[in-house]
Every structure is written in structure tokens, then in C-alpha cells.
Amino acid sequence: MIRFLIKGLLRDRQRSLLPLLVVSIGVMLTVFMHAWVTGVLGDGIEFKARFETGHVNVTTRAYAENAGQIPIDLSLEGAGEMLEILHSEYPDMTWVERTRFGGLIDVPDESGETLSQGPVTGIAIELLNENSHEKERMNLTDALVRGHFPDEPGEILISDNLFEKLGISLGQEVTLITTSMYGSMVFHNFRISGTLSFGMGALDKGTVIMDLEDARLALDMQDATAEILGFFASEYFEPETAKAMCQAFNEKYSYPEDKFSPLMQNMRSYPQIANLIDYAGLMTFIISAIFILVMSIVLWNTGLISGLRRYGEMGVRLAIGESKGHVYRSLISESVAIGLAGSVAGTLAGLLCAYILQEKGLHFDVNMDTAAVMMPSTLRAHITPVTYCIGFIPGLLSTVLGTMLSGIGIYKRKTAELFKELE
Amino acid sequence: MKAKLTSLLLLFPLVCSSQTPDGKEILKRMDANLTSDSRVFTSKMIIHGRRSSRTVESKTWSIGDRKAFTEYLSPPREAGTKMLKLEDALWIYSPSTDRTIQIAGHMLKQSIMGSDLSYEDMMEDPTLADQYEATVTGTEEVNGRPCWVLQLKAVKEDVTYASRKVWVDRERYIPLREELYAKSGTLLKKTELFDVKRIDGRWFPGKIVFKDMLKQGDGTEFIIESIEFNADIPEHLFTKAALR
Numbered sequence: 001m002i003r004f005l006i007k008g009l010l011r012d013r014q015r016s017l018l019p020l021l022v023v024s025i026g027v028m029l030t031v032f033m034h035a036w037v038t039g040v041l042g043d044g045i046e047f048k049a050r051f052e053t054g055h056v057n058v059t060t061r062a063y064a065e066n067a068g069q070i071p072i073d074l075s076l077e078g079a080g081e082m083l084e085i086l087h088s089e090y091p092d093m094t095w096v097e098r099t100r101f102g103g104l105i106d107v108p109d110e111s112g113e114t115l116s117q118g119p120v121t122g123i124a125i126e127l128l129n130e131n132s133h134e135k136e137r138m139n140l141t142d143a144l145v146r147g148h149f150p151d152e153p154g155e156i157l158i159s160d161n162l163f164e165k166l167g168i169s170l171g172q173e174v175t176l177i178t179t180s181m182y183g184s185m186v187f188h189n190f191r192i193s194g195t196l197s198f199g200m201g202a203l204d205k206g207t208v209i210m211d212l213e214d215a216r217l218a219l220d221m222q223d224a225t226a227e228i229l230g231f232f233a234s235e236y237f238e239p240e241t242a243k244a245m246c247q248a249f250n251e252k253y254s255y256p257e258d259k260f261s262p263l264m265q266n267m268r269s270y271p272q273i274a275n276l277i278d279y280a281g282l283m284t285f286i287i288s289a290i291f292i293l294v295m296s297i298v299l300w301n302t303g304l305i306s307g308l309r310r311y312g313e314m315g316v317r318l319a320i321g322e323s324k325g326h327v328y329r330s331l332i333s334e335s336v337a338i339g340l341a342g343s344v345a346g347t348l349a350g351l352l353c354a355y356i357l358q359e360k361g362l363h364f365d366v367n368m369d370t371a372a373v374m375m376p377s378t379l380r381a382h383i384t385p386v387t388y389c390i391g392f393i394p395g396l397l398s399t400v401l402g403t404m405l406s407g408i409g410i411y412k413r414k415t416a417e418l419f420k421e422l423e
Numbered sequence: 424m425k426a427k428l429t430s431l432l433l434l435f436p437l438v439c440s441s442q443t444p445d446g447k448e449i450l451k452r453m454d455a456n457l458t459s460d461s462r463v464f465t466s467k468m469i470i471h472g473r474r475s476s477r478t479v480e481s482k483t484w485s486i487g488d489r490k491a492f493t494e495y496l497s498p499p500r501e502a503g504t505k506m507l508k509l510e511d512a513l514w515i516y517s518p519s520t521d522r523t524i525q526i527a528g529h530m531l532k533q534s535i536m537g538s539d540l541s542y543e544d545m546m547e548d549p550t551l552a553d554q555y556e557a558t559v560t561g562t563e564e565v566n567g568r569p570c571w572v573l574q575l576k577a578v579k580e581d582v583t584y585a586s587r588k589v590w591v592d593r594e595r596y597i598p599l600r601e602e603l604y605a606k607s608g609t610l611l612k613k614t615e616l617f618d619v620k621r622i623d624g625r626w627f628p629g630k631i632v633f634k635d636m637l638k639q640g641d642g643t644e645f646i647i648e649s650i651e652f653n654a655d656i657p658e659h660l661f662t663k664a665a666l667r
Contacts, residue, residue, distance in 0.1 A: 073537075074473070106522070112521075180537065
């Protein structure tokens, strides 16, 4: 029976091609739109994770309490051992050490006297480790304006704005004045290897990026790190997994009475980020729901029209003795076949478009110099498990419902009227 | 009548000593103990941080309250760091960078070597009588010693602490406890002085415990290991060239 119906659909292109095309296009748009909205709204959160919090992070309890002040005196000691534990217990995650600190950059004149000074926020990452993906994770390659990345200890990157403001030249030695892990004022000389521009005021105002080992030397932080950030292999925050991970880790390694014991937190532990995640989730739901509703109405109509268009055919079939129920069922079966084929084709096409945008992204060269919050300049789509099946709601359900509705008419028709129509 | 008069005359000195002296007078006598034309001292600073304690040793040469030169002797990471104070300016030399940097602006609020003392504290004029108006508010006992309780209010705008509460030893005129307040009334620092000794005709503390109330940790012990008052100090020590 099904083979017979499919043969009919294939041979009568008028009956199948147009509905199939409409369903496919509708489903493709739905799938792509869902991935795009999820990606764009999620990118702001992922950017925050990549730059600041990680999907999960491990700090001391005391550091977590005062995280806003970036208190490096509360850093985690025995960082190497902690990293080993994290790598062995959560091998699927990527773990990186990071240290952020505040300080001043002092630029000397020819006689070594202070020429200019400016406040900076230092970010120490694994910059000289070839196996580290920190440069890519923080999108530093695209942000490089002049010079090159540090390729030996003692070299740092500085934000381009500050570079110009302080009148520094590439390769010049400057002094970092900051506070060590033990609270004393420390001085350390660094050579400027390159400059960065992130396109947003919050970072461009005064950021210094240096290798973690250099920071350890300057800040007197041997085998210590301010934070260990963890990233999921999917590169997207997984709230439930993160929550379970934190609970298990803290039960095993964190002691409330010891403020220097490690504490694992996930992104949602930060109230501002939790609000952002909730907002993004809600917006994704609302935008997707509106789009699905619109597409459902369109595809419902497709089903409805394709049923109504075939009233003549129904009449003949009833006249030659086919039962009303059989005609109705065959109509629905055909609709299921078209809806299914259209949904599969549309989902594949939508996924392909979304995949391209997920990998390549859309770069927006928007000036965000006054922006206080960090936002990415490249927006990407994000394919989630929902993306694979969301197209079937308008593609299959709406088409079949439309057909079912139009097919009800078959039962209301009288045989006498049918003959009259045929004449 | 004669007997009454005799007993009054005998009690007169006691009556006089129990009288509350003027706040200004107490400050002057206190300053006389604590300030000198010049001095050279070696000290040990035990900094009790949030997770561990560490000791920093230094030697300081100073002339009045206007010139001071400090060289840090240990631990190795700090050894060779030198500080020069000339009037209202402060420079620090770090041997690891071979740079002499002027400490100014908000950097003055930074802690010295992670202690509970700030560079601003170091820059402060120690002569309290010139900067504060003192009122004696009562008497209390500190570490078993009877003290005058003085409320100090700044008469100048540019002082680090707008008001102070000082417990001054009634016999030795040396502060035994001090509370330092901001203009808003927030308690910023507490100090306690111990081991008061007679050195060269003046009373001087052997140990001062500083506690920055805005900082976690158990305070900083400042122990004076040796001190020489009115010593001859070569003038060239108070030049930027001496820092390197």
C-alpha cells in the first residue's frame, strides 16, 4: 500500500513536488533559525566563559568569595597537583590555568626615569605552551594589531590603545608594577612583543597578556594559580553536567572550614551570568516558538490546500467504490510521506547552513569602545540536539494536521453530489 | 588649723599630678619621645598574612621627618630594594628591574612588602602636635598601665587619618594604643606598642603591632632590633644616586 502511494507521489509530480518543496524550505528555515538564535544568544555567554569564568572553574573558597577583586593573595597553591586530579577525574574536559591581576605599566625614558604610567589588567595564560589552545579560545590571533605573539619568556602583549597612549614602541622594555601573591609591591621588566585590539572598551582600555610562567615569576606564585578553568569538549556550557561535576568535586575536595581548600563552581554560580543564561534561554524559546508557529501555519495551509485541490479525484475514487475511510487514510499516508521527506530534506539543508555558520561565523566589525560588557565580534550558529528534531514540528505535524482537516470534507460529501460534479 | 594647712601643703604635689594636663601638652611630650633630629635603626617586620607569616628585615636612616632612606636586607627576594623619602616624594629602587620608580598617587595606598603599613603611613609626618587638635576624654588602663585617652582631630586637610584615638601612658608619655579613623568615621588601622624602653633619655617602643582593619590577616609586628638617636648620617645617602 505504502509503496503504491509513494509510486503515485513520484509519478504525479504535481501532487508531490510543490508540497515537498514548500515543506523542505519551511523546515530548513526553522532549523537554521533555531541554530542561529541559539548560537547568537549563547555566544555572549560562551565569550564570558572563554575570557573569564570557564564552563566550570576551580579556585580557593576565599578567592571565590572575593572574585570581583581578583585577589591573587588568595590563589590556589599546589596548582600542578590539582591539575593532575582534574585531568584524571574529568579527562573529557579541557583544563587551563589562568591568573588575572591588576597593576601599573611604567614606561621609562632614556635615563630610566618614568616617562608615562598607565593602569592595566593582566591576564596570564599558557601563551608559550605549543599544545595550549588559549590563543584560539580567547580569539587573540584575530585581535593582534602589531608585532607578534610572545615567543620567549619576558615578552608580553598590550592593548593597542594603551600602547599608543603611553607612547611605547614595539620591543621596548617596560616595568610592570603590581602586588605579589604575598601582598608586597613587585616590579618586573617585560618586553612588548605585540599589541591587541579586542574592539571593546572593557578590554582595550588597558589589558596586558602574558605567559603564565612569567606571571608566576613576577607575582611570586610558584606552583600557584588564581584559577583553573574547565571547558567542555563541545565548547558549549552544559548546565546539568556542570552542576553534577561541581557537586561531586566539592564533596570530595572542598572543606567549608578551610577557606583555602579548592572549590569548583560552574558559570551559573555567578548571579549575573545565571541571569544572562536564563535570559538567553527564554529568548531562544520565544523567538523559536514564534517562528515555528508561523511556519506551522504556512505548512498547515500546504496540507490543507493539497487536500482541497484533490476533491475531484476523491469523488471519482468514491464513485468507483473506494470507502471514505480508505480514501482518508491514503490521503494522510501521502501527507506523512511528504512531511517526512520534506522534513528530512529541510533538516539536512538547514543543518548544513547552520554548520557553515557555526564553523565560519559572521564577523561584525562593530565599534564597541564604550561597551562595558564583553561581547564577541563574530557571531555563530550553534547546532544542539534540539536543532535535529525541531523542523519536524512544522514539517510533519502541521502538514499532516492540515491534510487531516481538509480530508474531513470527504465524509461530508454525498455520492449523488459526486456524480453531479463528475458530469 | 595648723595641722589642716600642713596636710594640704603635703598633699599639694599629689593633687597637681592627678590633674588632667592639656591635650596639646601631652602630644608635645609624646612627640618628644618619638621624634628625633636623626636616627638609624634596624628592624624586623613580621607580616602575619592570611595563610602564612614572613619576616622582612631592613635598615633605615632618617633625618627629622623629611628625609629617610631604607634598605631591605632580607628575604632574598626583597634584599637590595631601597626606598628614599625626600620631603613629599618617595622613590623605590628594585634591583631585579634596575629601575627607580617614584611612588605617587594611589600607589601610596599600597602596602609596604605586604604588611599592614602603607607607603602613605611612611610618608606621614610623625609630629602629631602640629597636625591634630587633642582633647583628653578620660583615663583607661592599657596592658596594666594607666593612660590618658586622647581624641585627636586633624587641623590640616592633607593628613592621612582625619581623626585618631590615642591611649597615652600617663607616666612615660608614650602611646600604648592607637586607633586611626577616616573622614567618614571608619576605623582604618589599629596599633599597639609594647616593650617600652628608656633609650638615650627617652621612652621608645621596642615593638609595634599594626593592624589594617580593611585587610584580612593577623597584623604586622614591627620589631626594632637596634636604634641610635641623633646619629651622624652622611647627606649623600639622601640622593637618588644612592638608590642604585
